[in-house]
Amino acid sequence: MTAAPEMINADVREMTYAEAVRETLADLMDTDERVLLMGGVIGVYGGAFGVTTGLLERFGRERVRDTPISETAIVGAGVGAALCGQRPVVELQFSDFVTCAMDQIVNQAAKIHFMLGGAAQVPLVIRAPAGSGTGAAAQHSQSLEAWFAHVPGIKVVMPATPADAMGLLRAAVADPNPVLVLEHKLLYKERGAVPSGHHVPLGKAAVRRRGGDLTIVATSVMVGRSLAAADELAAEGIEVTVVDPRTITPLDEATILAEVAATGKALLVQEGVRTGGFVAEIAARIAETDTFHALKAPVVRLCGLDVPMPYAPELEKAAVPQVPDIVAAARQLQKGA
Amino acid sequence: MRDLAKEPEAARQALRTMWTARRFEEAVDQLFARGLMHGTMHLSIGQEASAVGTCLALRPDDLITSTHRGHSHCVAKGADLTRMMAELLAKDTGYCRGRGGSMHIADVATGNLGANGIVGGGIPIAVGAALAQQLSGSGRVVIAFFGDGAANEGAFHEAANLAAVWELPVVFVCENNHYGMSMSADEAFAIENISSRAAAYGFPGITVDGNDLQEVYEAVSAAVDRARAGDGPTLVENVTYRWKGHSKSDKNLYRTREEIAEWQGRDPIARFEHAVRGAGSLDDVEIEAARKEATHDIREAIRTANAAPPALAGRDVLLGAVYAEASA
Numbered sequence: 095m096t097a098a099p100e101m102i103n104a105d106v107r108e109m110t111y112a113e114a115v116r117e118t119l120a121d122l123m124d125t126d127e128r129v130l131l132m133g134g135v136i137g138v139y140g141g142a143f144g145v146t147t148g149l150l151e152r153f154g155r156e157r158v159r160d161t162p163i164s165e166t167a168i169v170g171a172g173v174g175a176a177l178c179g180q181r182p183v184v185e186l187q188f189s190d191f192v193t194c195a196m197d198q199i200v201n202q203a204a205k206i207h208f209m210l211g212g213a214a215q216v217p218l219v220i221r222a223p224a225g226s227g228t229g230a231a232a233q234h235s236q237s238l239e240a241w242f243a244h245v246p247g248i249k250v251v252m253p254a255t256p257a258d259a260m261g262l263l264r265a266a267v268a269d270p271n272p273v274l275v276l277e278h279k280l281l282y283k284e285r286g287a288v289p290s291g292h293h294v295p296l297g298k299a300a301v302r303r304r305g306g307d308l309t310i311v312a313t314s315v316m317v318g319r320s321l322a323a324a325d326e327l328a329a330e331g332i333e334v335t336v337v338d339p340r341t342i343t344p345l346d347e348a349t350i351l352a353e354v355a356a357t358g359k360a361l362l363v364q365e366g367v368r369t370g371g372f373v374a375e376i377a378a379r380i381a382e383t384d385t386f387h388a389l390k391a392p393v394v395r396l397c398g399l400d401v402p403m404p405y406a407p408e409l410e411k412a413a414v415p416q417v418p419d420i421v422a423a424a425r426q427l428q429k430g431a
Numbered sequence: 432m433r434d435l436a437k438e439p440e441a442a443r444q445a446l447r448t449m450w451t452a453r454r455f456e457e458a459v460d461q462l463f464a465r466g467l468m469h470g471t472m473h474l475s476i477g478q479e480a481s482a483v484g485t486c487l488a489l490r491p492d493d494l495i496t497s498t499h500r501g502h503s504h505c506v507a508k509g510a511d512l513t514r515m516m517a518e519l520l521a522k523d524t525g526y527c528r529g530r531g532g533s534m535h536i537a538d539v540a541t542g543n544l545g546a547n548g549i550v551g552g553g554i555p556i557a558v559g560a561a562l563a564q565q566l567s568g569s570g571r572v573v574i575a576f577f578g579d580g581a582a583n584e585g586a587f588h589e590a591a592n593l594a595a596v597w598e599l600p601v602v603f604v605c606e607n608n609h610y611g612m613s614m615s616a617d618e619a620f621a622i623e624n625i626s627s628r629a630a631a632y633g634f635p636g637i638t639v640d641g642n643d644l645q646e647v648y649e650a651v652s653a654a655v656d657r658a659r660a661g662d663g664p665t666l667v668e669n670v671t672y673r674w675k676g677h678s679k680s681d682k683n684l685y686r687t688r689e690e691i692a693e694w695q696g697r698d699p700i701a702r703f704e705h706a707v708r709g710a711g712s713l714d715d716v717e718i719e720a721a722r723k724e725a726t727h728d729i730r731e732a733i734r735t736a737n738a739a740p741p742a743l744a745g746r747d748v749l750l751g752a753v754y755a756e757a758s759a
Contacts, residue, residue: 130566156566162596167589170555171562174573177544178494178563197586201549202556207755209535210545211528215755246753270755 105290111253112145112282114260115221119146119183121291122267123153126181129267130157132168133185133221142187143223143282165194169220173203173272176218181267188234189222189276192241203272204247215270219263224252224276225315225365226410232402235410237314237366242274243342243375249273249296250343254317256286258340261294269296278315297344301353305333308359308427311350311376313339316363316415323420332428342372350376351385358390359427365414368397391430396423432649435487436706442713443721445487445644449479449700450725452503455512456675458729459502459519459533463679469521472533473500477642477674480699481606482507484647485574485669488655494542494560495574496553499534500606500673501546504576509541512728517736529742530752542571550611551577551584554603558590561601561658572658573601574651580611582625588632591664595632598663602654603629605666606641608673613685629666641669642699645706671699 109117122129131146131153137160140147150158161168165186172182186192192199203216226235242250251266251273253259259277266273273296302317303324312320317338324334337353339345354360360380362373377393380386398414415423435441456476462468475482482503486495489508497504505515510526518525519533526536537545544560547553557575564571581587582605594601605625609616622628629636635657639646647669654665672694676683683691707713713721 159597162589162592164589164593166586167555167558167593170552170586170590171559171593174496174544174556174559174561175563175566176559177556178560178567180563180566182559197549197552198555202547202552206545208753209527209531210537211526211530212752212755213526213537213539214545217755249754268757270757 106287107290108285109256109288110282111256111259111277111284111286112143114256114288115145115263115277116147116149118260118263119149120152122264123149123157128179128181129183130159130175130180131183131185132159132161132172134161134163134168134187136160136185141185143279145282146185165191166198169195169198170202172218172220173198173206173216176216177206177214181217183219183221183267186220186222189224189238190233190236192222192238199248199272199274200245204245207271208247216272217270218272219266219275220272221275221277223279225278225280226403226414227280227315229405229407229410231405235403237364237398239276239313239342240366240370240372243372247272248343249341251275251296251341252314253277253340254281254314254338256284257288257292258294260288261292262296262340264293265296276314280315284318294340296341297346298340299346299349300338300340301349302336302338304335307333307357308361308424309335309337309354309357310361310363310420310424311337311339311354311373312363313342313372314365316365319415319417320363320420322417323424326417326421327424330425332424334424347379351380351383354380355385355388358388360389360393361396361424361427362393363396363415363420365398367400368395369400371397373397391427394423394427396420432652434710435645435648436703436710437712439712442707443717445483446700446703446707446718446721447725448483448507449703450722451512451728452479452482452506453700454725454729455506455515456502458733460675468519470532471679472519473678474675475500475503475673477694477698478606478608478671479503480644480647480703481604481641481669481671484644485576485604485651487648488651489572489574492542493572493574493655494544495576496544496557496560497546497576498553498578498581499546499548499550500578501536501576502533505536505538505543505546508538508543510536510538510543512732513735516732517739520736521742522736522739523742524736524739525742551581551586553577554581554587555590557601558594558599561594561599562597564600565597570659571600572655575601575603577603577605578611579605579607579609579616579619579625580614582628583619591629591632591666594664595634598661600658600661601664602651602658603664603666604651605668607668607670610673610677610685612677615685624668626666626668634664634666636666636668638668638670641671642697642702644699644703672697
């Protein structure tokens with residue numbers, strides 16, 4: 095993977111995605127007393143995926159707040175605390191549980207700044223483990239980012255690397271708006287180079303690899319799979335560009351469209367189900383701009399099947415794009431030109 | 432405990448605030464009927480003692496979250512009438528610059544964190560605001576206003592429990608006006624008093640005559656003292672009645688004229704005027720003056736708001752208003 099420009103010349107260390115999140119939270123709490131954490135089991139238990147392990151011991155119960163299982167109250171308390179000048183970071187155990195807090199996220203957090211004529215701000219961060227791959231089945235494996243892209247007023251962040259897990263979270267906490275950070279649970283143990291104090295601005299895509307034949311736009315866990323596919327494709331002589339939007343709201347439309355126009359072929363890859371998924375929005379933006387004229391072939395989407403996530407390992411794999419699926423789709427797109 | 436009716440200055444202020452709330456709502460009701468006001472609104476005429484008695488128990492820097500039926504809360508917390516009126520008249524000078532309307536007025540400067548279009552939506556936010564006060568040691572208390580309808584929302588139960596376990600400085604003020612739209616509280620609850628729900632979360636609950644300013648003031652004052660002392664939340668149920676329909680689409684098919692008339696006979700403002708007369712703190716001229724001043728203030732607010740420029744409609748203005756800009 096090519097290093098993003100902001101990583102060059104920094105003090106770089108190797109760590110996992112989960113460690114990057116934890117270190118960022120600790121860093122932010124060290125430097126800003128307004129930052130506090132709330133969530134079910136984030137204390138002694140360390141969160142459902144162990145991301146906050148050790149933070150309770152370090153920062154105490156006041157600022158690392160284990161909560162009852164009350165998603166509406168937890169997110170709502172985050173909204174209220176944010177309105178009053180705190181910088182709450184709320185953890186939902188699984189991103190699927192946004193459904194239990196939907197009013198506070200969609201009707202309250204996202205709308206308050208606009209609805210009040212700019213008189214108030216809601217600097218709230220909601221972290222939520224998303225995606226499949228752990229055998230947790232239909233209520234613990236969804237990729238629901240498109241729902242929130244459809245709600246003006248909330249920003250949506252999908253870190254695909256340990257460095258971005260740190261850099262985007264830092265930007266999210268600094269942002270005066272509500273930000274939903276969708277961490278992929280399969281990525282928590284992924285290792286990568288992370289510059290210390292890393293900061294990645296929201297709304298700036300990363301071009302992870304450049305090739306002249308076709309452009310893959312992929313989100314979250316699909317970034318790594320697309321890069322693995324790109325290696326295989328390169329061995330066959332197909333050179334692929336891989337663009338990672340990193341944040342879907344705000345969206346770096348300019349970079350995505352420029353990279354699609356450069357090759358004239360777009361393969362859009364997401365884990366979320368196909369219908370109404372976020373890459374449909376990217377396809378629409380390609381279609382409604384001059385990028386359309388640069389196309390040499392129809393846009394191809396490779397998405398999760400339109401099914402609830404199944405349990406059995408083989409079924410779960412079959413429900414979302416895997417590396418061979420991306421390779422096959424890219425090959426087909428290249429051949430069809 | 433102070434007796435508001437016996438103190439001339441407090442009585443004058445309470446009367447004027449209740450009349451201001453009432454005149455404001457009568458005015459917007461008429462403007463709407465004449466086609467001069469847009470959208471919809473939810474009037475709290477008949478409930479003024481709940482809003483005003485509660486806010487009289489607060490310090491100016493205490494906070495409230497309000498409801499869709501929130502004009503009285505706004506007025507009672509000290510909002511600017513012209514900016515309120517301008518908002519309802521869809522003007523750029525309104526509290527929300529014409530982007531929120533009746534259901535979304537907030538006035539951060541006077542501690543009003545906002546009305547809310549979602550039943551129960553403000554309750555968890557009040558709990559979060561109270562958490563911020565506890566963390567910063569500000570000594571401020573937060574009032575969460577909500578109605579009988581909201582007491583059956585999950586948000587109320589989750590928020591009440593969280594406030595209890597964290598002993599937050601919040602007072603839950605349930606304005607039981609007997610109906611959630613057309614749903615009678617008699618049918619929506621299998622309990623006598625909504626305040627009894629506080630026991631389930633481990634804090635005190637009290638039901639008072641919400642049309643009696645002094646009763647509301649005393650109950651909320653005690654709850655606020657408790658919250659400020661760090662002893663946690665209280666649920667105060669103000670039993671009251673809305674004279675007008677739920678909103679502008681209401682045809683009052685679910686209640687009788689007799690019932691409405693009966694409650695109009697328990698007018699909270701008339702009752703407080705009676706108490707003031709009995710206490711001898713203000714004479715009839717002074718009582719009349721409070722009413723006239725309120726009427727005058729609302730007329731002025733309408734005049735000034737009407738002259739203001741309309742809400743800015745440009746596409747770029749709208750798109751630019753969605754996200755807050757980071758301060759440098």
